[in-house]
Amino acid sequence: MSSSHFFLGGDLPVNRLGFGAMRLCGQPGNFGPFPDWEAGKHLLRRAFELGINFIDTAHAYGPGWNELLIGEALVGTQQTIYVATKGGVEKTAHDRVFPDGRPEQLRLRCEESLHRLGVPRIDLYQLHRPDPAVPFLESVEALAQLRREGKIRHIGLSNVTLEQLQAALAVVPVASIQNRYNWNERKDDSMVEFCLQQNIAYLPWGPLAAQPFAPDAPLSHDLRLAELARTHQATPSQVALAWLLQRAPNIIVIPGTTSVAHLEENVAARKIALEEDSLREA
Numbered sequence: 001m002s003s004s005h006f007f008l009g010g011d012l013p014v015n016r017l018g019f020g021a022m023r024l025c026g027q028p029g030n031f032g033p034f035p036d037w038e039a040g041k042h043l044l045r046r047a048f049e050l051g052i053n054f055i056d057t058a059h060a061y062g063p064g065w066n067e068l069l070i071g072e073a074l075v076g077t078q079q080t081i082y083v084a085t086k087g088g089v090e091k092t093a094h095d096r097v098f099p100d101g102r103p104e105q106l107r108l109r110c111e112e113s114l115h116r117l118g119v120p121r122i123d124l125y126q127l128h129r130p131d132p133a134v135p136f137l138e139s140v141e142a143l144a145q146l147r148r149e150g151k152i153r154h155i156g157l158s159n160v161t162l163e164q165l166q167a168a169l170a171v172v173p174v175a176s177i178q179n180r181y182n183w184n185e186r187k188d189d190s191m192v193e194f195c196l197q198q199n200i201a202y203l204p205w206g207p208l209a210a211q212p213f214a215p216d217a218p219l220s221h222d223l224r225l226a227e228l229a230r231t232h233q234a235t236p237s238q239v240a241l242a243w244l245l246q247r248a249p250n251i252i253v254i255p256g257t258t259s260v261a262h263l264e265e266n267v268a269a270r271k272i273a274l275e276e277d278s279l280r281e282a
Contacts, residue, residue: 004270006250008054008201009154009175012082012123016245017270018054019047019263020205020256022061024069029094033065034258044073046260050267053079056178056203056254058086058128059109060097067116074118084124084176084203085113086158088131088139101131103142110146126156126178136164137171144172158205162191169198176201176252182209183219183240196250203252207244208237232272238265242272 008014024040026032034040044055057066067085074081087109088101110125125143130136143155154175157168168174177195181188181204188204195202209219219225225236232239237255244253255266 014054018254020254031094041073060089060091071118082123086126086128089128099131101134101139125152129159178203238269241269
């Protein structure tokens with residue numbers, strides 16, 4: 001099995017099973033504050049206890065409320081926790097989401113994120129989505145400037161093509177890519193391989209194949225996953241996470257949940273070692 005850690009940006013030792021915090025918001029549409037605020041903080045602190053040291057969030061989650069919850073959960077923790085957040089998407093209602101990659105807007109959202117998270121510098125700041133109304137490299141250069149100013153440590157890109165990543169690399173080092181990728185959806189295979197060659201972390205969103213804003217994933221209906229789950233005395237979701245962890249050593253998996261029991265189930269996927277034959281046939 002590949003290493004349990006990846007050095008994000010070459011210097012941050014990130015546990016390759018992290019936590020995606022998006023669902024710790026109000027519903028529908030991950031809009032508004034999480035209704036049981038203290039339970040949300042308890043779940044995050046339980047994640048820290050289980051060895052998770054990488055949390056992924058975004059300005060658009062809430063918006064803002066998710067970062068504020070994480071910031072409160074971080075207070076008093078003795079572990080080193082690396083936080084990734086994103087700017088470049090605005091949410092004004094649960095069903096009103098749109099890109100805004102203007103440099104001035106990215107700066108504003110980055111500074112707000114610093115305040116809500118209560119950190120002097122953001123470990124990984126990601127462009128949430130390219131804005132078709134703004135030249136892509138203008139958004140990238142805005143992040144490069146924030147990095148030069150010490151507001152962010154590393155830059156990531158989300159929902160981008162391989163061509164966009166290559167263009168960005170000519171401007172600034174890119175530490176991570178966050179695109180949709182899972183057992184069922186593998187159109188990004190070439191991106192995974194390119195990132196591996198370049199020592200860039202790959203953070204698959206939708207790692208359990210759930211659709212945005214939907215509560216459940218369809219993995220339980222996959223016959224091959226069900227067979228492997230029986231063999232390993234695991235759940236189909238655990239096998240899907242284990243497959244991602246073994247797919248490439250630069251993959252950092254960030255499943256999310258609002259349940260401590262489900263969190264513990266996800267973490268247990270780290271112990272599943274899929275046979276080489278299973279990986280080839282998957």
